[in-house]
Structure formats: C-alpha cells, structure tokens
Amino acid sequence: MIVDFLEDLKRVGAAPQAPDAQRLLRAAALCSTVSELACKLPYRPNCYTRTLLHEQQEFEILLLRWAPGAFAPIHDHGLQRCYFAIVEGTLSVDNYRRVDGGTGAGEAKIVAVDNAELTKGEIDARIEAWDLHRVANRSAEEVLTLHVYARPVKDFLVYDEARNSCSLGQNKPDFTLSALSL
Numbered sequence: 001m002i003v004d005f006l007e008d009l010k011r012v013g014a015a016p017q018a019p020d021a022q023r024l025l026r027a028a029a030l031c032s033t034v035s036e037l038a039c040k041l042p043y044r045p046n047c048y049t050r051t052l053l054h055e056q057q058e059f060e061i062l063l064l065r066w067a068p069g070a071f072a073p074i075h076d077h078g079l080q081r082c083y084f085a086i087v088e089g090t091l092s093v094d095n096y097r098r099v100d101g102g103t104g105a106g107e108a109k110i111v112a113v114d115n116a117e118l119t120k121g122e123i124d125a126r127i128e129a130w131d132l133h134r135v136a137n138r139s140a141e142e143v144l145t146l147h148v149y150a151r152p153v154k155d156f157l158v159y160d161e162a163r164n165s166c167s168l169g170q171n172k173p174d175f176t177l178s179a180l181s182l
C-alpha cells in the first residue's frame, strides 16, 4: 500500500492543497496494511516517534506513533507544506497564527485561532507559511499518523507563546524505514 501511495503521489503531485493528494492520503490512512506497518515501527513511551518511509526532492512521507500524553509544541513547517491523516486514534490540534510579520527566530507574536479533535481518516493540512499548530495525544490510547511534507522540512521554528519568542528546531527523523530490519 505504501508503494502504491508513493507512486500515486508522484503522479498527482504531493502539494497538500491538491484535492487528489488529500484523497490519496486519506485512502492510505484507512488501509489496514498502513496501520499494521506502523505498529511494527519503533515506539517510545511518553513521546512521539517519527519514522521516515520515503524522501525525494519534492516530498517526504513519515509514519508517527504518538504515545499517550505525547505532544509536539507550537511550530511552523519551515515554509513548506504539511499534511497528515489519522491512521488510528484521536489527536488534538491547536491552531495558531504568527502575526508579528517576522520570519526568523527571536521575538514572535502568535495568536490562538481554534482547535480540533481529529479521528481516523481525518486530515490536518498546513498550507500557508504561518499556519502554526500544537499537536497532542490527550487520549489514553496510542495514536498513529501518516504525514506528507512537500517539500521535505529541514529547519523550522518552535514557538513559546508565553515569552513571545521562537527558536530554531531541526527536523530529523528518529528512524528510517530502510535502516530497520522488520
């Protein structure tokens, strides 16, 4: 299924605003072979674990396992576009926008926009540059998510709402599928 998903994404283009790409992502997330693969990937308690499935110049695909209580702090996506679908479980997404006009690390003003609870097959899409979010597993169950970044994200910013600041983060996967012996 992942191979089919990759080939389909290459065909339609991986940009998250493309309806076909979101339809393909949802179909992949609902496929039992994807959740079966995710359950074989490395898992770490109390945090989320990112495994890179595929990377090419235009996009990268990752599967994430979110332990109960795991969260990603408020962040942007390095001016790239990002979308993910829920494979299993329920994930909380708190949406923010950067409103100070800045583009780098240092002082940064952000405002809360809204929030959502996403369940199996639902999609979160980050299309505009300053669409920020905090993502958290506030449930008692593990959550699995399938992500597409277009283009691959290398550097991004992490935001501190209370201090009106942000700092540079680096986007490295915890594991790479090709290096795992499954």
Ligand SMILES: [Fe+2]
Pocket: 075, 076, 077, 082, 133, 135
């Ligand atoms: Fe994100």
